[in-house]
Amino acid sequence: MKLYSYFRSSASYRVRIALALKGIAYEYVPIHLVKGEQRGEAFAAVSADRLVPVLEVGGVALSQSLAIIDYLEETHPEPRLLPREPLARAQVRALAQTIACEVHPINNLRVLKYLSQELKVDDGAKNAWYRHWCRSGLEAVERQLSQLRAAHGPAALCFGDSPTLADCCLVPQIFNAQRFAVDVSGLPLTMAAYEAGMALPAVQQAQPSACPDAEG
């Protein structure tokens, strides 16, 4: 298995966490997003959508972090990253997608670049954009966690005491939020789940600073 990744890519970080949690060995292939390597010829031959992460497996280049993690869950079921019960599975997926579909896409590198380069938005307004979508998304996460706690009782991580797909998404999002100085006050359940996630050895192993292509 080969993972095309960029150390700071939040979507790549999700997959690295899932691989580490499941104890799956892989070859790390760095793609430098800031240098634009994802648009180069070599990577275009691998990836139809020119995005990281890509997991190369069985002669196929799988894209989209959540699709990759679902594939890993189906082919390497232990430890499980989704609860067994369908409603609970859906709630964990919804938490993950609140981050992956409502926050991250609006704030990723190419969107921020478009704001600067095409719309001539200055850095202050660009940072305000990042913080607005990140904060409102995290508030939705906090409300979802609160509903989950009300229904299922206290939990150390996003759902229960074992890491799930939701933790694979939450940790990288908060990591990024902190880089952009997003206000994370008043989000006690979210931040407690993040801290508990960060303490997991698999997350430590997957974090940006532990990647072969890490920069200071």
Next chain:
Amino acid sequence: MKLYSYFRSSASYRVRIALALKGIAYEYVPIHLVKGEQRGEAFAAVSADRLVPVLEVGGVALSQSLAIIDYLEETHPEPRLLPREPLARAQVRALAQTIACEVHPINNLRVLKYLSQELKVDDGAKNAWYRHWCRSGLEAVERQLSQLRAAHGPAALCFGDSPTLADCCLVPQIFNAQRFAVDVSGLPLTMAAYEAGMALPAVQQAQPSACPDAEG
């Protein structure tokens, strides 16, 4: 089962297609996004993230269209919306997520509103924004379909000849693209899959103009 939906919401449309394909009856509860009903007190009591669609089932309000469709797939497995084989499942999921995570979130109503109201972007630049992200996402879809055809042979729909999760996402996205006059030339596989999807009775039944809250 109760579906909170807005006729023009592309994410709601995805779920309506899945429900229709599986022949599941449900109560339709309209939430008027343009009037801001998703931020009102009544809906806030239902939905943690103040977004449609929400599927109320078993006393739980499920959010996020892809999580809802996965739930439907797990609890009403026939007809299947995902192939059986894990790699193929992941490819169908990746197609769906290319739309749901790379195109739609950047172009939805609240983002377009922020561009106008906070960043004072004029209508021309706002439409260019929509078209840019939609077109580049659809080009990624076209490349993915081309890879799938090369590996699996011709197909009437996104994957094979039966509708999948990918069709549930593609049809509403193209429908929206046409509303915004996005250039869809040079995307033969994508447009053929869209036309075949639109011809399905379930899609006809789920389309915006067939919703109880449809406006002219």
